[in-house]
Amino acid sequence: EVQLLESGGALVQPGGSLRLSCAASGFTYSNYAMSWVRQAPGKGLEWVSAISGRGGDTYYGDSVKGRFTISRDNSKNTLSLQMNSLRAEDTAMYYCTFRGTSGRGYWGQGTLVSVSS
């Protein structure tokens, strides 16, 4: 069974940093690109970042480019999102996701990031 378990969400001050993690199991992790998606309170879904299966290619949304860094450890089946220079507008639930071969999407339950003084 595919499982994605996010962690690392917390309350942080504006300008601060936070590192999110996602532990993956139940599939051949290194075969799949992984993504982060977020949802601010009362807002729609926003794609944040992605990384290729081997980690050589990374992608970022315009709102986080230059501040967030995505990475993965295929030996530990983990995905990370290093978030720097956090802003109030980064407050959101962050989800770890990937698209299976058939096109089916898999999501974790999310981890909450709150940016506030």
Place this chain on the structure above:
Amino acid sequence: DIQMTQSPSSVSASVGDRVTVTCRAGQDISTWLSWYQQKPGKAPKLLIYAASSLLSGVSSRFSGSGSGTDFTLTISNLQPEDSATYYCQQTNSFPGTFGQGTRLEIK
């Protein structure tokens, strides 16, 4: 980036009605299109993937169609539990853009 235009933004319908939500992609995405249902305080729930494949366990009242740039989610025989917000997402390329969402209210 591929823009996803979803309509309507909200719809109100009665139990037993049929509702259609549309999603238009800014360029050809083949059938790399998913539909999600989200209820308040919950994570998005996948309904349809690859434009028309119904996820196992999801009610057959939900169906998806389309390819290329135009896609449709149809909910038949509306039930009270269908009250939710529905999103489309293109998974053809990064960024995996979402539609703006459609809020469905059951009268």
